Amino acid sequence: MTPLIIIVLVLTTAEVSATICNLTEESRDNQCYGALGESLSFQLTASTSDEKITLKKGAKRILNFKTGEDWRSKLHQDYVNRSEFFNNGTFRLDKVIEEDCGDYQLETYNSEGAMLHKVNMLLEIQAPVSEPVLSHLCLHHGESVVTCSSEGDDLQYSWTLNGQNLTRSVANDHYQSSVIILKSDVTGTLTCMVQNKVSSSNSTIDLPACQALYEFCMKK
Numbered sequence: 454m455t456p457l458i459i460i461v462l463v464l465t466t467a468e469v470s471a472t473i474c475n476l477t478e479e480s481r482d483n484q485c486y487g488a489l490g491e492s493l494s495f496q497l498t499a500s501t502s503d504e505k506i507t508l509k510k511g512a513k514r515i516l517n518f519k520t521g522e523d524w525r526s527k528l529h530q531d532y533v534n535r536s537e538f539f540n541n542g543t544f545r546l547d548k549v550i551e552e553d554c555g556d557y558q559l560e561t562y563n564s565e566g567a568m569l570h571k572v573n574m575l576l577e578i579q580a581p582v583s584e585p586v587l588s589h590l591c592l593h594h595g596e597s598v599v600t601c602s603s604e605g606d607d608l609q610y611s612w613t614l615n616g617q618n619l620t621r622s623v624a625n626d627h628y629q630s631s632v633i634i635l636k637s638d639v640t641g642t643l644t645c646m647v648q649n650k651v652s653s654s655n656s657t658i659d660l661p662a663c664q665a666l667y668e669f670c671m672k673k
Contacts, residue, residue: 472651476559476572477542483574487549488581488651489606498542498561504569505562508544510555516544554578579606581652585645591663595637601645601656602631609648615641638662 473494474485487493497506498520508516516538518527524538535547546553554576561569583604590598601610610631612619625634635643640662646655 473543474574474576476557476574479570479572483572485574485576486650487546487553487576487578489549489551489578491549491581491651493546493549493553493576495544495546495557495559496542497544497559503564505566507560507562509558509560510553549578551578577650579649579651581605582608582647582649582654584654585647585656587643587645587656587658589658589660595663597635597639597660597663598632599635599643599645599658599660600632601647603647603654605647605649605652607649611646611648613644613646614639616644635660 472485472487472491473496474487475496476483477496477499495508497508497516498504503520505519506516507514513529513531515529515532516524516527518524525533528536532546537545537547539545557574557576559570559572559574561571563569585601585603588600588602590600592598601612608631610629612624612633614623619633623636623639631645640660642657643660644655644657646653648654
């Protein structure tokens with residue numbers, strides 16, 4: 454008998470995290486993540502006093518100006534029309550692209566030219582998680598295979614059944630993969646959650662009883 458495949462999308466929720474990379478505090482391991490195609494903010498300074506701000510990506514100088522000056526005239530041409538600097542010291546980058554990833558360095562100086570602080574940061578860009586699609590396959594012995602299909606970078610999977618984490622009593626041990634095998638006669642509300650560093654999404658299906666489906670098919 455040919456296994457029966459059911460593809461159902463009952464409920465889906467998705468969220469892309471609003472990312473702020475804080476460069477106001479020195480740290481050995483400054484790393485930040487941005488979502489491809491979304492906005493990304495750099496918190497460059499927490500002070501509104503006179504400071505000279507220099508932000509570089511590798512050898513490229515993105516910004517180099519004193520607070521109160523026209524920052525747009527000191528902006529690198531690659532960032533024109535997709536960036537904004539605010540009075541609270543935040544530099545926003547819109548429509549992030551893959552080429553924005555890399556090593557960044559911020560230097561701030563006081564009005565006398567003395568360096569206040571210097572911060573290095575590694576920025577990684579990830580494609581957001583797409584809406585997961587769940588497919589349900591009934592096997593001959595009443596077991597079922599559920600596949601969670603999604604797109605994005607560095608995807609991590611987790612599953613719940615009726616709001617509880619999966620256990621060996623209902624499924625195999627691969628609870629953090631995109632494919633799980635459920636034991637026979639397992640029914641209920643199954644949710645697949647997919648996430649990475651910049652976004653998350655989940656989809657839910659109501660599991661049918663595989664044996665009942667086979668009996669229905671045989672009657673047909």
